Amino acid sequence: MTGPVEEYLRQLRASLRTRPEETSRILAEAEDHLRESVAAGRAAGLTETEAAEAAVSSFGTVRAVARAHQTPRGQAAAALGSLVIAIWLLAGTLLAWCLPVGLVMVVMIAATRPPIWGPGRDPSPSQPAYLIVACGLLGLAMLGSYPRVRRFLRRSAAVTVDDDRR
Amino acid sequence: MERERLKGNLDLLLLSVLAARPAHGYAVITALRERSAGAFDLGEGTVYPALHRLEAAGLLDSDWADVPGRRRRVYALTSKGAAALTAEQARWRRFAAGMQAVVGMQAVAGWPA
Numbered sequence: 001m002t003g004p005v006e007e008y009l010r011q012l013r014a015s016l017r018t019r020p021e022e023t024s025r026i027l028a029e030a031e032d033h034l035r036e037s038v039a040a041g042r043a044a045g046l047t048e049t050e051a052a053e054a055a056v057s058s059f060g061t062v063r064a065v066a067r068a069h070q071t072p073r074g075q076a077a078a079a080l081g082s083l084v085i086a087i088w089l090l091a092g093t094l095l096a097w098c099l100p101v102g103l104v105m106v107v108m109i110a111a112t113r114p115p116i117w118g119p120g121r122d123p124s125p126s127q128p129a130y131l132i133v134a135c136g137l138l139g140l141a142m143l144g145s146y147p148r149v150r151r152f153l154r155r156s157a158a159v160t161v162d163d164d165r166r
Numbered sequence: 167m168e169r170e171r172l173k174g175n176l177d178l179l180l181l182s183v184l185a186a187r188p189a190h191g192y193a194v195i196t197a198l199r200e201r202s203a204g205a206f207d208l209g210e211g212t213v214y215p216a217l218h219r220l221e222a223a224g225l226l227d228s229d230w231a232d233v234p235g236r237r238r239r240v241y242a243l244t245s246k247g248a249a250a251l252t253a254e255q256a257r258w259r260r261f262a263a264g265m266q267a268v269v270g271m272q273a274v275a276g277w278p279a
Binding site: 025026028029030031032033035036037058059060064065068069 | 190191192195209210211212214215218233235236237238239
């Protein structure tokens with residue numbers, strides 16, 4: 001069964017933007033602290049659950065603790081990373097919408113114009129349509145690479161945090 | 167406000183507690199609370215980054231100690247930390263004396279001497 005302490009440590013692990021060795025140390029110290037705090041609560045007459053909840057509450061919110069482990073430079077790097085991630089997602093979504101629009105344009109042009117290949121072809125009017133389709137494909141590629149970009153930027157922010165600490 | 171003021175003096179408080187003897191984070195926080203009669207009650211999890219920062223600055227040293235079922239990081243004052251503590255204590259005494267002279271009880275009209 002997962003208790004409040006285990007759940008807290010799980011959330012803290014997910015929220016920390018630090019290098020693996022630093023994360024391991026932070027979690028080990030947090031676990032030691034919380035276990036000792038629970039033991040003190042039990043000694044004071046609380047039930048196991050009450051003591052665990054009190055220990056977690058006194059330790060501080062996951063957000064506050066994770067943030068406290070970031071240096072100001074690391075926080076700036078994380079904020080910049082979040083901004084880039086948001087712009088990447090927005091641009092990818094907007095560009096992806098170009099794909100159906102571009103495809104409709106290509107189909108309409110193909111239906112109303114002379115053939116674009118072969119003798120008598122007239123590719124020029126449909127070039128903007130192909131450009132729009134290309135933008136759509138670019139958008140899809142951006143959306144597809146979004147998880148990797150997010151991981152990369154978060155790792156970069158973690159490196160900045162650690163470099164700053166040295 | 168109170169918490170912010172406390173954070174501003176956290177380094178001095180941590181160094182003072184660890185000057186008595188090496189201790190792990192929980193013991194440091196408990197000592198802070200007990201020695202201040204409950205007045206200094208910090209978000210416990212935010213004390214560890216301060217300990218890490220003081221260690222990175224060379225004012226503290228730390229090492230793992232084994233306790234049943236888990237690991238424990240124990241912090242100790244370095245000689246650089248002891249020198250920094252002495253300097254900070256002198257600075258604090260001057261500051262406290264100045265504050266006392268300006269806003270001390272005797273300066274407040276209506277307060278009994």
